[in-house]
Amino acid sequence: MQIERDPNTGTASTPSATPAPAPPVAPFDPQPVVDRGITLARRMYARLDPAGDDGLGRARVKVHGGSNSFFNRITRTVNIGAGEAVTKGETGRLELLETTVHELTHKWMDTRAGFGGLVYAGAPGRLSEGLSQVMAGAALVLEGDAAEQAHGWFLLDPRGKTAPMRSEFGRPTKYVPLSVTMDDVRASGFTMSDNGYVHVHSGVIQAAHLDIARALGMEEMARITTDAARTSLTQLTGFRAWADATLEAAERRHGAGSAQQRAVLDAWRAAKVLTDA
């Protein structure tokens, strides 16, 4: 019998084991889902702000039928492509919620980072992508219902979505550890420029923040993140400077040498962003 292997996992499967096609999914109306994403983001950022201000301003969000979602740094408008999500049922609904908070978080973080926001290339661009995924997961966990909470924890965890194929270095959900360098990415033949590979290594930021959330709870992780952003984020903040900013936030909130600060340090060491030296 001929054996086929899944190119991602190497798992053997037999051609005859092809499952029956899934029943068709009824498309949903994207606008109420995007509106809920805006509500979850506003509620979370207000909850995490000392004055209860969500810090998102007017938050203009446009929904279109394509697949491209992005924050326009010139017009300050969020664009959400709902074309693919509406055909995927409940999974698509959760992805659309996640995408809405993700893009709004680009606006929230860029506003904290000063004029023009985080430079959308190189390390600040990768930090921007990582933080948007982190806070999208946090919003679903802190403000969502049970299904949304489960998706939030799943979203925050990049590990287990590893072993990137050469075409997947630019996928924000894939975990590319720091041991894989930009030269490795280029040498692999990965050609999508992606603003200087902004999605490569964003999973490293997610992994560290997930460790902090597991140790201290999602809300405390989110409070440390927003405190660090308000106090220390600049246009050129990279990974180490961000790790330092979260350590300083943990110290402001819990004291120098506290168990909480230790947990933050352990997370950055596990992600290989900070070393023992």
Ligand SMILES: [Zn+2]
């Ligand atoms: Zn993004």
